[in-house]
Amino acid sequence: MSEPKTATPIPAGDAYKGWVFKWTNYIKGYQRRWFVLSNGLLSYYRTQAEMGHTCRGTINLATATITVDDACNFVISNGGAQTYHLKASCEVERQRWITALELAKAKAARLQTESDDSGDDFSQLPPTAPSGQGGGGGSQNSEVQSALRTLGSKVEDLSTCNDLISKHGSALQRSLSELDNLRLTGEAGDKIRQVTERATLFRITSNAMINACRDFLALAQAHSKRWQKALQAEREQRVRLEETLEQLAKQHNHLERAFRGAAAQANATADNKSAVAAAKGEASDEDDDNEFFDAVEEAPEFITVPADPRFHKRSSSNASGFNSEMCSDDQSLNEEPLAMNQESPSQELLPLKKRRTRIPDKPNYSLNLWSIMKNCIGKELSKIPMPVNFNEPISMLQRLSEDLEYHELLDKATKCHSSLEQMCYVAAFSVSSYSTTVHRTSKPFNPLLGETYELDRRRESGYRSICEQVSLPRRLQEITVASKFRGKYLSIMPLGTIHAIFDKGNNHYTWKKVTTTVHNIIVGKLWIDQSGEIDVVNHTTGDRCHLKFAPYSYFSRDVARKVTGVVMDKDGKAHYVLSGTWDEKMEFSRVMQSSRGGENGSEGKQKTVYQTLKAREVWRKNPLPERAETMYYFTTLALTLNEPEEPVAPTDSRRRPDQRLMEDGHWDEANSEKQRLEEKQRIARREREREALSQRAFGHPDEAVDEDSRNDPSMKSAPHDLYKALWFERCQDRITGEQVHIYKGGYWEAKERGHWEGCPDIF
Incomplete structure (x- = not known):
């Protein structure tokens, strides 16, 4: 053929x-x-x-x-x-x-x-108007912008053709001139003269066309600039109108609430105070469905404005409506909703607290590692009696709080008009939490049962979180650090689910963590690797991002600690590609076209080729503090986590004596104090067992355990884990079906009152 x-x-x-x-x-x-x-x-x-x-x-x-x-x-x-x-x-x-x-x-x-x-056309697109607030204007602007881009492309085509015609015409003219200089006679000379004449006519016509194209190009560019200026003026005017509308809506809500409160107070009497209070509560609930940013109307820094960068005001993840719950070793971490995070004007006038930037240097203590490790192979890490020499001076609860270091990614995600672009920021946030582990080879302190930790950064960043150790490490539920020591390496496998909920758009994301492996436990320099796959799922839209953490391989040509991912809609169509490393940065780029091939090589796998626009950086790791190697390689945030602070709960990790002694460099005293606390925890557990058995012997089993624990099969065989969390309650997650602990409220109110009744004596 x-x-x-x-x-x-x-x-x-x-x-x-x-x-x-x-x-x-x-x-x-x-x-x-x-x-x-x-x-x-x-x-x-x-x-x-x-x-x-x-x-x-x-x-x-x-x-x-x-x-x-x-x-x-x-x-x-x-x-x-x-x-x-x-x-x-x-x-x-x-x-x-x-x-x-x-x-x-x-x-x-x-x-x-x-x-x-x-910026991949993101910044040029006009902001989408909210429903019922001039959405048609955004559509018209988008159509005009698309038309301008098309016209601009055609004008560039004309300009390119203009250059090519000029280039090839000049080359042709030179070649003909060289032929003419040969002075050929006869028929060949006549042919050359005819070609030269035709080339001259072609050059004259081409020059006329080139001049006409040049004039058209100049006019088109001039009109394009005027159209762009007009569009920009319209966009700025729309932003100003939206800001004005937002302020008017706030003032309206404030006046309406003040009017209702005054009316209710005028009608109140001594006999119906409770009824009026109930009516005010119902009115407040009704307002919550209709007001704009009412929960933070006393705090100007929480006001959210349209995403135009010149009119952008920083808003916290709480102000944007972000709600997260994370658990590890059954430690439940909850970032409180906006409605529970109000501040008074007097608090707003207080200056920001200056956080510490250094901790005492890590002392150089020698230790016979093999004498401790030889009896630990195959055991769970939580059951190994480790000295503090292997620790860093923070608890697991504080370590979990470090996941919020790059909370600004969630701030940016709230401003995305597209759920698929928002997915890119959420996926980058899920990767950013691993950046602190690259040099952190020491383990955090295992929390005691009932231990808590609060991270209050409302003044600096507008968020706060509370963690509580709600069960013993032996029971692997929720996000569990299931650690196994294998002799040469230590694997840490989180098992539970992380949630991120955005009020704007009601997008609900979930994802899990990958496996962390610590290599060269016995011989050689310790190093950490992350490997596995993460599926970040938006349960509201069906969007999904599949992230792959490539394990380190000596024979691989890829960059170390590589992470790749693809953002797809509910139909499986790819829209963005993410790439980078979990210890440095992540980028994402828009997919313009994709093609799927057949078998590739002996593996028989199919490869999909994505044609993308230029990548945009979405996240980059913050630099470590100066001399971080002498401070356990702590980040700037980690250096502040164990800083003494008042008032906090008596169960807060900052009050842990063994951890505090270790941070101050007194490791021998810290080891003794650690043994005392662990023995005190064992005594408390035995006391709970005796109390439970006593209750059951007298026919009152319901007084010993709560409803959730009574229905837990593990509780029937292990009655000694009878502990009821103070700030969280156990329930079934409606999204994943897992048993989780949800913040039930009361902590921040107790802190405000300074009353900590019910907190166990664990230190």
Whole structure:
């Protein structure tokens, strides 16, 4: 069967394809290959049949150079990384390819420049108007913007053609002049003179067309600038109107509440105080459904404004409506909803507290590691009596709170108009929590039963969280650190689910954590790796992001600690690609086109090729403090976690004596204090067991355990875990079906009153 020898244009899109000879090596020389030029990418295959599954190579023309060797040969190079030596069947065919390649290169470079200037078109898109507030204006602006982009693309095409015609016309004129200088006679001379005359007419016509195109280009650019200025003025005016409307809505709600409160107070009497209070409670609940940012109307820094960067005001994750619950070792972490996070004006006037930036340097204590480790192989880490030499001076509850270090990613996510773009920020947030582990080879203190930790950063960042150790580490529920020591390495496998809920859009995200492995436990330098896969799921829209943490391999050519991911909608269509490393940064880029190949190599796996715009950086790790290596490689946030602070609960990790002694460098005293606390915890557990058995012996089993514990099969076989959490209650998660602990309230109120009744004596 004969195959085409010339390139053939493809009607759909700016594409070109055909047979070209490609240099392979000195043995085989030039071999014929099928080349396809599409969307600024030049790909080649051995045959046309391979186009559906096996691409032999691809080069991006945006940064490539195209040079001509002789009549039929030309070279395409991409900065030395890729170089194709090609040969066309004839000079005309070579010129067709050169013209197509030059056009494709100009378009690819222009697209890349537009992507850099527009931030993947995110910042150029007008903000979407809320429902019922002029949504049509946003649609009209989007249509005009799309029309401007199309016209701009066509104008750039004209400009590129203008340059090419001028370039090739000059080359043709030089060649004809060289022929004319040969002074040929006879028929050849007549033919040359005819060609010269026709070339001169062609040059005159081309120059006229070029001048007309240049005038059109100048007019189009001038009008484009005016249209863009008009659009920008309209956008700014809309932002000002929205801000004004928001302020009016707040003032209206404030006046309405004040009016209702005054009316209720005027009608109140001594006999119906409780009834009036109930009526006020109902009115308050009704207001919560209709007001704008009413829960923080006394705190200006929490006001959310439209996402235009010049009018942007920083808002906290709470003000944006973010709600998270995280648990580990059955430690439940809850970031409190906005309605529970109000502040009085007097608190707002207080200056920000200056946090500490250093802790005492880590002392150099020697330890016989093998004498401790040889009896621990195969045991759970929580059952190994470890000295503080293996610890860092913070508890697991404080370590969990470090996950909120990059909370600004969630702040940015609340401002995204697209749930798919918001998914990119949530996925980056799930990766950012691992950046603190790259040098942190020491383990945190295991929390005591009933131990708590609060992280209050409302003044600095607008969020706060509360953690509580709600059961013994032996019971693996919720987000559990199931640790196993295998001799050479230690694996830490979190088992539970993390939730992130955004009030705006009501998007509910869940994800799990990957496995953390500590290598070279016995011999060599300790190092940490993260491996596994994460599915970040938006249960509201069905969007999903699949993240893969590649395990370290000595033989891999990939960058170490690599993370890749794809954001897909509910139908499985890819919209964004994420890439980066869990210890440094993450980027995401918009998918413009994807193609799925067939079998690849001996593994039989299918590879999907995504054509994307230029990547945008979404997260970068904060630099470590100066001399961090002498302070357990703590981050700036971690240095403040164990800083003494008042008032906090008597069960707060900051009050832990063994942890405090270790931080101050008194490790021998810390080890003694750690043994005392563990023995005190064992005595308290035995006391609970005796009390439970006594209750059951007298026929009052219900007084010993709560409803959830009574229905737990593990409680029937292990009555000694009879402990009821103080600030959390156990229930079934409606999304995952898992048993979780939800914050039931009361902690921040107790802190405000300074009354800590019911807190166990654990220290």
